[in-house]
Amino acid sequence: MKYIDGFIAAVPTKNKTFYIKHVHQASKLFKTYGAIKLVECWGDDIKEGEITSFPKAVKCKENETVVLSWVEWPSREVRDEGMQKMFKDPIIKEMNMPFDKRRLISGGFEVLLDEPLNAL
Secondary structure: OOEEEEEEEEEEHHHHHHHHHHHHHHHHHHHHOOOOEEEEEEOOOOOOOOOOOHHHHOOOOOOEEEEEEEEEEOOHHHHHHHHHHHOOOHHHHHOOOOOOHHHOEEEEEEOOOOOOHHHO
């Protein structure tokens, strides 16, 4: 069963080009270690909520943009093994992060529905 790793972060808006380069480099690593898809999204229409919201969750500052991304894996087992190997890869240890990784929110998710809407 497919497995998803999800991520939300606040990236300094001035670092958008750096972020794009970073995710292209990361996508090669994810593919090397078994991921089948990487989706990266730059916040465009994100409102600050009264109680909670994406900006509040990552303590987004005025000069930052919220990003949302996810990595699709064929299974949790492939993900666990792939992530373990990836974090030992010397390339990842040399990568500079274009954002404050202390405010990165991440987690693994079991897929409950993956249905193309044009098939309904």
